[in-house]
Amino acid sequence: MASTTAPEPAVRISGLTKSFGPLVAVDRLDLTVARGEVVAFLGPNGAGKSTTLDVVLGFSRADAGTVTVLGDAPARAVRDGRVGAVLQAGGLLPDLTVRQTLDVVASLQCSTPDVEAVIAQTRLSGLLRRKVGKCSGGEVQRIRLALALLPRPELLVLDEPTTGMDVTARADFWETMREATAQGRAILFATHYLTEAADFADRIVIIDRGRLVADGSVDEIRALGEGTTVTASWPGLSGEPELREALAPVAGSLLTVSVHGEHVELRTTAADDVARLLLTATPAVHLGISALSLDDVFTELVAQEPDAAPAP
Ligand SMILES: Nc1ncnc2c1ncn2[C@@H]1O[C@H](COP(=O)(O)OP(=O)(O)OP(=O)(O)O)[C@@H](O)[C@H]1O
Numbered sequence: 216m217a218s219t220t221a222p223e224p225a226v227r228i229s230g231l232t233k234s235f236g237p238l239v240a241v242d243r244l245d246l247t248v249a250r251g252e253v254v255a256f257l258g259p260n261g262a263g264k265s266t267t268l269d270v271v272l273g274f275s276r277a278d279a280g281t282v283t284v285l286g287d288a289p290a291r292a293v294r295d296g297r298v299g300a301v302l303q304a305g306g307l308l309p310d311l312t313v314r315q316t317l318d319v320v321a322s323l324q325c326s327t328p329d330v331e332a333v334i335a336q337t338r339l340s341g342l343l344r345r346k347v348g349k350c351s352g353g354e355v356q357r358i359r360l361a362l363a364l365l366p367r368p369e370l371l372v373l374d375e376p377t378t379g380m381d382v383t384a385r386a387d388f389w390e391t392m393r394e395a396t397a398q399g400r401a402i403l404f405a406t407h408y409l410t411e412a413a414d415f416a417d418r419i420v421i422i423d424r425g426r427l428v429a430d431g432s433v434d435e436i437r438a439l440g441e442g443t444t445v446t447a448s449w450p451g452l453s454g455e456p457e458l459r460e461a462l463a464p465v466a467g468s469l470l471t472v473s474v475h476g477e478h479v480e481l482r483t484t485a486a487d488d489v490a491r492l493l494l495t496a497t498p499a500v501h502l503g504i505s506a507l508s509l510d511d512v513f514t515e516l517v518a519q520e521p522d523a524a525p526a527p
Pocket residue numbers: 235238240258259260261262263264265266267
């Protein structure tokens with residue numbers, strides 16, 4: 216039940232477990248999305264994102280744990296029009312125009328949606344007479360977004376909404392999202408694109424093999440990656456042993472070392488010392504120092520899960 220003083224979060228997932236036969240797709244997952252918060256849900260293929268979102272949307276039931284949406288059972292919150300979803304597949308009739316599609320869906324709603332406002336928000340006014348079957352992938356996702364916004368939902372759930380779009384279409388979709396969601400509704404979106412997570416979300420949640428591996432702001436996630444990357448060219452370098460020998464005084468600071476021909480790449484907790492040594496005591500040139508990218512951190516986080524994945 217929603218309280219008048221302290222509203223329940225948009226999504227509260229506690230100990231969610233969901234298996235398919237012997238495969239544990241989601242394993243004791245805890246995740247909360249506050250009202251008005253925008254959360255990106257990341258993980259490699261098969262990590263359990265869609266399985267989790269299916270439970271949040273009431274399409275399937277948890278084997279264990281609890282999920283509430285806006286303080287209610289997921290299926291009920293969805294039925295009451297409090298949740299909008301943008302999914303990848305299904306649901307649209309190719310022979311209807313965009314206008315007809317919006318009108319039909321609007322006519323099925325309990326409340327009277329402001330169709331014109333949604334058309335403006337999702338920049339569909341130039342497409343209204345086009346048949347849905349003739350729209351591009353990016354345009355179809357904008358139509359789906361418009362349909363999801365019609366009931367003015369308090370929570371929007373998007374499952375990889377920009378997959379398959381080119382860079383321009385993706386940027387356009389998120390720009391539209393930004394305008395369409397300026398009203399402070401909560402958003403939970405699954406994505407494979409770290410940049411859109413970093414650009415659009417307040418918080419990033421990463422899962423791997425059904426388990427939570429990181430949950431925090433973009434800066435907090437980035438800070439999980441230890442060290443700084445130092446790159447250089449070393450003309451005539453014979454191999455990694457020669458590099459390691461030269462760096463012996465700072466060996467304790469080295470996290471990773473890789474050598475590709477004359478190209479050297481290191482991760483270290485003492486970038487200045489390593490850089491000084493490379494430039495003064497070795498033939499290395501073209502030195503570069505950079506913070507770890509979000510991609511580096513993501514790769515590291517999902518690679519270091521200790522448990523073996525269940526057999527497929
Ligand atoms: N209905 C199902 N029956 C059997 N196995 C399933 C079913 N749905 C999902 N799985 C399995 O559960 C695991 C998690 O799948 P899920 O689709 O949730 O991952 P995901 O993180 O959304 O992946 P992707 O990024 O590739 O979409 C995968 O191993 C998948 O094969």
